[in-house]
Amino acid sequence: DAKTTQPNSMESNEEEPVHLPCNHSTISGTDYIHWYRQLPSQGPEYVIHGLTSNVNNRMASLAIAEDRKSSTLILHRATLRDAAVYYCILRAAYSGAGSYQLTFGKGTKLSVIP
């Protein structure tokens, strides 16, 4: 899987929007952009994924740059329960060796201030 770069940590005030950036300059044309988060003492939780167009779901929005070399996960109103480590991961769309890999980096630790 291609490499992603995220800030180590970010802070947000409660009920404010949060924009979590991810750079993936070596993304290939068939890579999907996935976001997961891991709350303390829990397993990772799927948040959202996209390929080229911006995506919205009940948890978050994903904004993908036109050249696909970066993306931003948007939490519209941060709550204390959103404090977690957020992982941006690229997933190859095709089958083949390594296609089952979901490779986690260090992610961004989001702190939410009451």
Add this chain to the structure above:
Amino acid sequence: ETGVTQTPRHLVMGMTNKKSLKCEQHLGHNAMYWYKQSAKKPLELMFVYSLEERVENNSVPSRFSPECPNSSHLFLHLHTLQPEDSALYLCASSQASWGGQGANGYTFGSGTRLTVV
């Protein structure tokens, strides 16, 4: 609950013991995974099963032995572990589809916190 259930939640074992971790999913997924998460390190993929067949084994020591008897159950058999094997062991599942994995999300369990003494 996420739909992926792992038992036990906590396990303490001696280096000469044999124990097993269990994972169960009823999401209709046909691929299952074992990950290891050590303190302050990224998650590491250990094993992958797709359609009950092992498709990846990421150079994991033989003291870890996976078993997938059917598409809903996954085990990790442990024997003669070392203290450095203490970690959070996570199970995940996904829908493996023809044509690739990229579009499919993973569902993780809450993990088993293993301590080897």
